[in-house]
Amino acid sequence: APSAQDRRHFLGASDVAAVLGLSPYRSPREVWSEKVAGEVGPALDNDDVARGLAMEPVIDTMVRRRGIVLEPGGEFAVQGSCIVVHPDRLAPDGVWELKAPRRWGRQWGEEGTDEVPELYLVQILVQMLAVRAAGRSVEHSHIAAMCGELRTYPIPFNLDTARGIVDYCDKWWDKHVIHGDEPPAHSMGLAFNFRDAVTHREKQRAVAEVAGKQ
Numbered sequence: 001a002p003s004a005q006d007r008r009h010f011l012g013a014s015d016v017a018a019v020l021g022l023s024p025y026r027s028p029r030e031v032w033s034e035k036v037a038g039e040v041g042p043a044l045d046n047d048d049v050a051r052g053l054a055m056e057p058v059i060d061t062m063v064r065r066r067g068i069v070l071e072p073g074g075e076f077a078v079q080g081s082c083i084v085v086h087p088d089r090l091a092p093d094g095v096w097e098l099k100a101p102r103r104w105g106r107q108w109g110e111e112g113t114d115e116v117p118e119l120y121l122v123q124i125l126v127q128m129l130a131v132r133a134a135g136r137s138v139e140h141s142h143i144a145a146m147c148g149e150l151r152t153y154p155i156p157f158n159l160d161t162a163r164g165i166v167d168y169c170d171k172w173w174d175k176h177v178i179h180g181d182e183p184p185a186h187s188m189g190l191a192f193n194f195r196d197a198v199t200h201r202e203k204q205r206a207v208a209e210v211a212g213k214q
Contacts, residue, residue, distance in 0.1 A: 008035050010077075010084040011169055013127050017119035019172050020165065024119070028172070028183045035177050048102070055100035055146060056088065062150045063089075063096065070096060076130035081166050082173040085127045094141035094157075095127045101147050111151035116143050122165060124155050129162040 011019065011031075018026040033039045064070060073087035073095070089096040099120060101108065109115025120143055128138045143153045176183050 008038055011035075011082050011173060013083075013085045013087075013123035014119075016083060016126050016165060016169055017122045019169055020122060022119045022122055027185060028176075029185050032176050032183050036180070052100045056098050059098040059100065059144050059146045059150065060089065062146065063098075063144050063152070066152075068096070076127070076134050078126065078130045078166055079133045081170050082177075083126055083130065083166060083169060085123075085130045087127045087131065090131070090136075091142075094136075094138040095124055095131055096141065097124050097127070097143045099143060099145040101145055104147055108145065108151070109153070111153070114153055114155050116145075116153050116155070121155065125158060125162045126165060128155075128157045129159075129166065132157075 007015075014023070015031050015034075017023045018031045019028050021028065060070060068091055070089040070091050073089050075084060075086055077084045087095045088098045097120065105117070107115070107117040114121075124141050124143060128141050132138050138157060140154050140156045143155060145151050145153070172183070175181050
């Protein structure tokens with residue numbers, strides 16, 4: 001994984017969720033402080049983060065027991081963007097993100113659905129976009145989460161939504177990191193809920209509308 005100093009030069013997948021106002025752990029201003037001043041906030045160095053890292057090998061083992069062939073994730077850049085991602089694992093069928101929630105909250109659906117917290121949905125969408133740019137065929141990916149039991153969630157790729165997210169983040173990076181305009185402490189995010197957008201086109205219009213207000 002890249003160091004805090006290295007992370008100053010790009011937005012990672014978890015940064016993207018925070019920039020969009022979808023992270024309960026970090027605000028856009030905290031991301032800005034990390035990039036501009038090199039400050040590492042408590043959201044990047046706490047017991048939850050440590051537990052997630054410690055659980056990765058366990059979740060990896062449990063996924064492999066289901067016959068899934070996993071390999072290290074590596075580093076992938078979204079072409080022409082400030083976004084660089086580091087997926088937890090890769091498999092022949094796409095990206096695998098490994099999560100260790102403290103509890104199954106209301107945003108976690110039944111295994112086999114795509115009902116996952118929105119910050120993780122955003123992360124894996126931009127990861128799929130970056131991996132596809134490297135020449136790998138990715139039409140869907142998975143989030144494997146373990147909290148007492150292992151659940152896997154297939155996430156289909158949505159090109160329009162992924163591109164809209166990247167466009168929003170690139171404009172945010174240019175305005176706040178390159179030109180130094182401090183963002184507000186709290187963000188309205190994309191002002192829409194992924195689950196409320198009925199069609200891909202509606203999602204794209206919502207993303208484009210907010211991105212245009214940057």
